[in-house]
Amino acid sequence: MAPVGIIGVGSYVPPRKMSNEDWAQIVDTSDEWITTKTGMKNRRIADSNVCTSDLAVKACKVALENSGLEASDIDLLILATSSPDVPMSSTAGIVQEKLGCTDCGAFDINAVCAGWVHALDVGSRFAGTKGYRNVLVVGSEVYSRILNWEDRSTCVLFGDGAGAVVLSEVPREKGIIGSWLMSDGSGSNVIEIPAGGVRVPIPSEEFKEGMQYFHMDGRAVWNFAIEAFPQAVLGVLERFGRTLDEVDLIIPHQANINIIEAGMQNLGLPMDKTYTNLHKYGNTAGASIPIAMHEAFEEGFLKEGDLVVTVAFGGGLAWGANLIQF
Ligand SMILES: CC(C)(COP(=O)(O)OP(=O)(O)OC[C@H]1O[C@@H](n2cnc3c(N)ncnc32)[C@H](O)[C@@H]1OP(=O)(O)O)[C@@H](O)C(=O)NCCC(=O)NCCS
Numbered sequence: 001m002a003p004v005g006i007i008g009v010g011s012y013v014p015p016r017k018m019s020n021e022d023w024a025q026i027v028d029t030s031d032e033w034i035t036t037k038t039g040m041k042n043r044r045i046a047d048s049n050v051c052t053s054d055l056a057v058k059a060c061k062v063a064l065e066n067s068g069l070e071a072s073d074i075d076l077l078i079l080a081t082s083s084p085d086v087p088m089s090s091t092a093g094i095v096q097e098k099l100g101c102t103d104c105g106a107f108d109i110n111a112v113c114a115g116w117v118h119a120l121d122v123g124s125r126f127a128g129t130k131g132y133r134n135v136l137v138v139g140s141e142v143y144s145r146i147l148n149w150e151d152r153s154t155c156v157l158f159g160d161g162a163g164a165v166v167l168s169e170v171p172r173e174k175g176i177i178g179s180w181l182m183s184d185g186s187g188s189n190v191i192e193i194p195a196g197g198v199r200v201p202i203p204s205e206e207f208k209e210g211m212q213y214f215h216m217d218g219r220a221v222w223n224f225a226i227e228a229f230p231q232a233v234l235g236v237l238e239r240f241g242r243t244l245d246e247v248d249l250i251i252p253h254q255a256n257i258n259i260i261e262a263g264m265q266n267l268g269l270p271m272d273k274t275y276t277n278l279h280k281y282g283n284t285a286g287a288s289i290p291i292a293m294h295e296a297f298e299e300g301f302l303k304e305g306d307l308v309v310t311v312a313f314g315g316g317l318a319w320g321a322n323l324i325q326f
Pocket residue numbers: 028029030033034037038113152153154156216218219220221222225255256259283313314315
């Protein structure tokens with residue numbers, strides 16, 4: 001079987017910027033606190049009439065254009081999101097309709113901030129197989145609408161955006177080599193939206209307490225993430241018989257500059273072996289890696305021939321990595 005790889009990458013972020021100073025007008029925070037604790041300076045916020053599917057469609061169009069394919073060439077569409085347009089049906093189906101991929105399957109994957117590495121792994125297993133020649137994998141999030149804008153410990157950390165890749169057969173020396181995924185469901189409440197599912201359904205008294213919004217134990221996530229980051233990178237390299245010194249670039253989930261620095265330090269790698277853009281967009285959850293990948297490619301940080309690890313960690317708890325030969 002011919003290898004499967006990324007033949008086009010694209011991203012889209014909404015135009016409206018929200019700076020640390022803007023947040024300081026709304027909650028008790030400061031540019032200094034946010035910058036020191038996270039490295040973030042700005043994030044993008046979708047207008048109130050814009051949904052996760054709208055951002056996804058825009059990112060997909062760029063990825064399709066860069067791949068040279070049309071929407072009608074897509075056989076399967078996989079969307080990583082934890083901020084869907086609606087709880088049901090799938091946002092992937094809405095994207096399919098808006099994009100005009102009339103003859104393909106479509107489904108969502110929810111592994112929160114690790115959604116992208118899961119979706120890419122699943123997509124790479126379909127692409128190039130009988131009936132699924134070209135697969136569109138997209139990560140898209142509108143976290144600004146699931147956050148509690150009165151909770152300073154979470155609201156300043158996230159932003160909206162989308163990124164996408166087209167997967168198809170590539171020449172033998174390239175392709176997605178494989179992935180390493182892991183879950184620890186005992187931490188499922190470390191990052192959660194407690195209400196709005198079947199455990200605490202709508203309508204419910206708990207909604208008055210803000211349980212329909214995103215909740216996070218930031219310190220627990222920190223402790224998890226600084227271990228998960230290097231574990232996933234080393235896990236995928238070991239699984240496919242490759243070594244750290246062969247890696248040209250690590251594209252991590254853009255959660256926090258301090259987590260990325262700790263992860264890189266733990267691996268014994270300098271920061272110039274990674275790419276970060278979280279100062280511009282904050283944490284865009286399942287969209288952060290493909291947005292970073294697109295920008296790294298556009299800016300020349302990511303080049304043809306590079307061996308790349310993408311690594312993500314987040315709610316679930318879920319974490320993982322993909323190993324890609326560009
Ligand atoms: C969220 C995070 C930056 C907080 O940093 P921290 O050093 O753990 O900070 P703490 O939670 O101990 O809070 C320190 C103080 O800052 C305050 N604080 C919280 N958010 C604040 C904000 N936006 N502005 C100002 N102060 C804030 C807290 O209330 C606390 O005050 P107190 O000491 O008076 O109680 C850090 O824990 C982190 O990055 N965790 C990982 C989060 C993440 O990446 N999540 C997504 C994963 S996919």
